[in-house]
Each structure stands twice: as structure tokens, then as C-alpha cells.
Amino acid sequence: MPASDLTLLTEIALRAGEIARSFVGNELSIQQKPDDAGPVTAADLAVNTMLEDRLREARPDYGWLSEESTDDDTRQGKERVFVVDPIDGTRAFIEGGKTWSHALAVVENGEPVAAVVYLPMMDKVYTATRGQGARLNGLPIGVSATKQPDEANVLAVKHSADPQFWTHPVPNFKRHHRPSLAYRLSLVAQGRYDAMFTFRRSWEWDIAAGALILAEAGARVTDRRGSPLRFNNPVPQTDGVVGANPKLHAALLDRMA
CATH class of the missing domain: 3.40.190.80 (D-Maltodextrin-Binding Protein; domain 2)
Structure with a gap:
């Protein structure tokens, strides 16, 4: 039986963390994107390649939207679409910080239905499936009660x-x-x-x-x-x-x- 979307996203996010960590302290081949859109590194591109290969192989009927991929408008006709950021917080990654993440979601008819945000350097895995609550490293989480x-x-x-x-x-x-x-x-x-x-x-x-x-x-x-x-x-x-x-x-x- 195929893995659930959340299970798939979680497994692939963990693999993304392994790849990104392998670049820490090594050559990043930093480039600047056109139109002042920020930096991109060899790590961003390596993670993106893995994400696209593995996720699209697992769900060939899903569309694809990623910061580091050329946009393809065929995603518009798909019921479900992967929406991913290979490394969110690239500048922090370049500077040697810890607060960068891998952000992976499945969107169905315009709404997210499964999601993972993984911070490899902090061992934090945030997950959610629509209608089933949110978790951090497997434990339920909830918002604060501050009103003002x-x-x-x-x-x-x-x-x-x-x-x-x-x-x-x-x-x-x-x-x-x-x-x-x-x-x-x-x-x-x-x-x-x-x-x-x-x-x-x-x-x-x-x-x-x-x-x-x-x-x-x-x-x-x-x-x-x-x-x-x-x-x-x-x-x-x-x-x-x-x-x-x-x-x-x-x-x-x-x-x-």
C-alpha cells in the first residue's frame, strides 16, 4: 500500500536534511538569482533535485511547484500539487545559522492537506494533516491564548x-x-x-x-x-x-x- 502523503513528505524531508547538512562547512557555490531574488547555493539545488525526483516518482499524477524549479503551468490543471521550498532561510544557511528549514506541502484544490517543516540543525520536525492536528516530533502542539x-x-x-x-x-x-x-x-x-x-x-x-x-x-x-x-x-x-x-x-x- 502506498505511504500516506504525510509519511512520504516526512521521509523525504529527513533525506533533504541529510543532503543539506553534508554541505555545511563545504563549498556552497553561491549564486545570486535574477531580479534581486536572493542567493541560491549548491545545497538548495541538490536538495531540490532529490525532492523533485523522489516526490514526483512517488506521485506522478501530482503537480510541482518549487522555489528552485522552473515553473510549469501544467500544475494548474492538477488536483494535487507538491509545494516545496528546498531550503527556506538560505541566507541563514550560508551564514552558518540553525534556523533554516525544509518546507514541504501537498495542496489539494488550493488548500494544503499535508505538511512538514523540518529544521535539521535543531532536530525539529513539525507535521500536520488536514483535520488531524499539528505535531512537533510526534507530540501535539497548539497556539497560545493571548488575546490582545x-x-x-x-x-x-x-x-x-x-x-x-x-x-x-x-x-x-x-x-x-x-x-x-x-x-x-x-x-x-x-x-x-x-x-x-x-x-x-x-x-x-x-x-x-x-x-x-x-x-x-x-x-x-x-x-x-x-x-x-x-x-x-x-x-x-x-x-x-x-x-x-x-x-x-x-x-x-x-x-x-
Whole structure:
């Protein structure tokens, strides 16, 4: 019997970690992507090759969307699509940090149904299947109960606290940062932080896996205007992301411009 999508994603994510770790301390052959899209390393490409080979072999009828693959619009006609980021947080990887991740999701008719976010250097495996909750290393996780923005610990980039993004005075939240969007979503799912948000257009491969994990942990996860996130779009981006427990999410949206 074929493995479930979550089992498949988990096994392949662990293999991705082995490949990425083999590059740590070695030649990375760093290149800059066109249009100032950031760096890519030999590790990103090696992981991507393995992911595409193994996942597409296992599920030949699924579409494919990856940061490091040329986009193929045939994915639009697929009921199920792999949405992956071989290394989310490449700059942290280059700098020798630990907070980079592999983010793998299966999207069905626009919604994530299985997801893994794996941080090899921290031995953290976040997983979720739609309707079955979220887990960290096999144990259930859930979001915090903080209700008020002024009391929240949030994960966001520095410019997210600029007054232009808020209709009322900027909330007096405590701001923190992690380079990987997938990890930010997962940390809120774990209850380590109360909310995460970004006002920039966000690539689907950065957020599809983490969005499901956070939603299954009890959060509401939307774009910056409160609309549901949809994936496998012709242009694979969303209008920002806001994720928090439902009451805090509503309070944040109420104060966002």
C-alpha cells in the first residue's frame, strides 16, 4: 500500500536534511538569482533535485511547484500539487545559522492537506494533516491564548512596525524575528510566540506547509486583509500572511491598515 502523503513528505524531508547538512562547512557555490531574488547555493539545488525526483516518482499524477524549479503551468490543471521550498532561510544557511528549514506541502484544490517543516540543525520536525492536528516530533502542539496585540510576542520583520501599516497607534507588541517564514509559522503553532505576520507578497513555497501546521494548531491563518489563503495560483504568491489564535488574529486585523 502506498505511504500516506504525510509519511512520504516526512521521509523525504529527513533525506533533504541529510543532503543539506553534508554541505555545511563545504563549498556552497553561491549564486545570486535574477531580479534581486536572493542567493541560491549548491545545497538548495541538490536538495531540490532529490525532492523533485523522489516526490514526483512517488506521485506522478501530482503537480510541482518549487522555489528552485522552473515553473510549469501544467500544475494548474492538477488536483494535487507538491509545494516545496528546498531550503527556506538560505541566507541563514550560508551564514552558518540553525534556523533554516525544509518546507514541504501537498495542496489539494488550493488548500494544503499535508505538511512538514523540518529544521535539521535543531532536530525539529513539525507535521500536520488536514483535520488531524499539528505535531512537533510526534507530540501535539497548539497556539497560545493571548488575546490582545499589546500583550503579544510576535514574529515579524522590523518594518512591519511602521505606522503606515496600522490604522491606530502601532500595538505595543514585542517583536522577534526568524529568517524562515515556515519556521515562524511553526513557532506560533507551537505556542512559543503569539502571532506572526508579513505585509509583503509571500511566495507560496514559503508558507504553504507552515500555514497548514499553524491552522491545525488552532490558529486562523489568512492574508493581510483577512481573506483565506489559496495556493497553486497562476502567480504563486499571497497578499501577505497573518496567523494567530482567532481572537488575537481578529484584534490584529482590526488595527491593521
